[in-house]
Amino acid sequence: MNFGRVSDLNFTFDAAFFGSEEAETTTRAHNDLPLISVVVPVFNTEKYLKKCLESVRAQTYEHLQIILVDDGSSDASGDICDSYQRLDGRFVVIHQENRGLSAARNAGTAIADGTYVAYVDSDDYVAPGFISVLYDAIMTTRADIAAIPAPVVFSDGEEISLWDDFGAAATTPRVQRVPSVAYQERLLYQRYANGAQFRLYLTDIMKEHLFPEGLLYEDMATIYRVIRAVDSVAVVNAPSLYAYRSNPIGITQMKYTRKKMNSILHVTRTMKEDIVDWYPELEKACASRCFASLRAVYAQVPAECVYDSESLWLELQSYSDYVIRDKSARRRERIAAVISNAGRACFDMFCRCCRLLGLMR
Template structure:
């Protein structure tokens, strides 16, 4: 049994794959296995994977028909034998000590999940993104309050905290925890599958630990599904929200999370409308108008709009209100 299994789902990633795999082979923690799932790539990704497989016995290649990133990650989970499991996207890369530091932390503290800070990379910059929590270990209630709630959605149109990305690539998971809770990626959705996976997982943890160092390089890809027109966006978003809502209800947290769930649904609707009307959609005007009407007429959206409490009296809002009152007083 290896200490860590690293799962990499791959689809048409030939331009980035070498950098990603080189960073994994350079890990100071050598007792790892790297599982590459070629998800029906049409470029040279499979050939690159095979070349690395020949070069290093720690690399395992799974070649399958295109079924999406969730199915690819699930295939990796089915094959993984490590004590812990991590995920890396093929257009990203990692620091050499990422898995050594995360393994040391999660193993020594006995937590089922560990997360680290990361860099957001583009062509010119590498911007550090810090998880603004001073503690390096959180109990169950802190995980729900600090992490899960902010993954589910904002609680105010002027939030007083940083949104927490639901990505799996900044995390290391105990494999026995994954198996015990039958955690897998939902294959019925085309995106945000990692958010759904993490919310479900973190609702079940008793503790979580944090490595404060910046260890992962998230490369923003302008051709990713989140940055191009997606004809199935609204359908997928409704499915995502339904799954999140189901997990929250199952955990008995609906009352606590209701406003966040409603705020997320409204935000998803705005995102779906933008997806339909922006210049990346080649559909005709009538089609776009009909799709916007469909989204705006959604009954769940109407209910969410009726229920949300958009302003909670944050410090920023209160300050702005006081300034407005003073201006009105001077005007009189």
Template sequence: MNNEPLVSIIVPCYKVEQYLPNCIESILCQSYTNWELILVDDGSPDNCGNICDDYAAKDNRIKVVHKKNGGLSSARNAGMKVITGEYVTFLDSDDFLHKDALRILVNHANKYDAQIVQCDFVRGSETVFPNWNNQEKVDVYDNHTVFTKFAAKIIVWGKLYKRELLDDITMPEGIINEDDWTTWKIYYKAKTIVVTNRPLYYYTVNPNSIMSTAKRKPDITYYGAYDERISFFHEKKEKDLEDVSRLQFCKSLLLSYSNIQLTKEQRNEIDSRFKTHWQALRTSSVVPPILKILFFGFTISPELVSKVANRIR
């Protein structure tokens, strides 16, 4: 009998037949073996469904959910309905994991009694995880310092979650920036968050992915996510977390301003929203001096500052 905690891995699958086998193989090759893999075929029109079924037939740790296409959040929500693990992690089907990813994440969770363990990631177009010879650095945060020390990453993948953190979480469907609405709520529910600088997740640069497609035109759905987040912390009287949320919203607005496909109305809205939140932040201690200079410059010359900031980024 395996005494190690069961890890549920949720993988939404849609139009990724060329990447999916490598993604699944990275799970089959894990040095940590007590896992269940939930492959959610989100009505994919290619061969993804068959690939999922073929792998499930070979390994009883793999479960397949076939559903009508509903988008990334819909697929993740469907996966969360069938998980049985003590821990949960999300993996996109064009990405893959380091062979020791699950073991390292679970070990950190056990050692620090953490509800979230967050790793770093590699970005590229390889199919084999690159060697990493640096010294691992591990930091421990609570549900305040993870925000105020800017350790929180809004993306939902690249983390191991204690399952109960997700019990009342439903990812919003029908929008692109679903992580903006979700991840901060999970962080805030956790008592202990461990962050390792070791890259254990490989993010594949896929020109056909949702995010790559989204970058071709402006998307402003995330405005509502920040409105909700700022209002939540304001009502909780969490002034430091409210200010951090405003700061991150200002950064997003600043960076998005250089998008050449923005309409005049969209630029005006960015300008208006930025000034509102920057006014509330001007004297806040959570804003680093360099960002105060950058934000002030944006109020004077938004187009120039946005272009420079994006190049530095």
């Protein structure tokens, strides 16, 4: 593992470059604000990486430690990371063998020196105010985490606009302090996006709740545990702070493998056990989330994988009655649960139709 130079973690300002007054003002402004770490896991994203890193570099909150974790890329991604470390002293680069998204995030979290930490995927990008707005929300509410409800989702070739200016000409985003139990419920019912990228966290909390290595669905396995560790979350009604690329090779859309089945069974069973133990009142909400995740994986299983299909089907059935009776569950889950009670043939046809229509999320 190759870490950036220790000096890369500190900020030095050349008075001859900035002008002595500007250098003094900038240094004083940074000293008044906590360091915030931004962890960017990188794997074979040379096509998108520069746009991502430029968006992080352009943050209006400048007192950043930007940690790039090159997770064994075989394209030019690693070289791009190194070029940004040479360009901007706030960047720190780790090169490691390919170990997966969780290991890359954990490696970045381990060396994060900031009071707070955020995660940005290397094929996504963020608005200039992403960090500053979330940090201000934490300061306003005294929460340990700030979050957006969901990102702006886009595909390759699609033009989208993010919030470039939160000044007088922009609408000030509404901030709501949501108790952790209520936030947990909204996550389980998928009213809030679950991805780790859509929040700013107290770093100490993330160091205590690392992402599980060797599993898929790492966000689903981790975020509910992180939320339990805090009293509340500051929710900022500003989805246009984060642009999330709908990636055809992402976990939810990549080709089915048995690792998907093993991961989702482990994650849903563990989550159900934890949620029922910690929040008995959220059992129905947890059943809805587990059913939705199992349904999405079941729909991807090829016909020849009989054991996998049967295992997921039996697991689905254990949640269907909960979902049917739960009026708070998403409409698509209740419909899917009703159809599942009509038998596998009907449910398989329903899944094929949803997959064709892009409704399997």
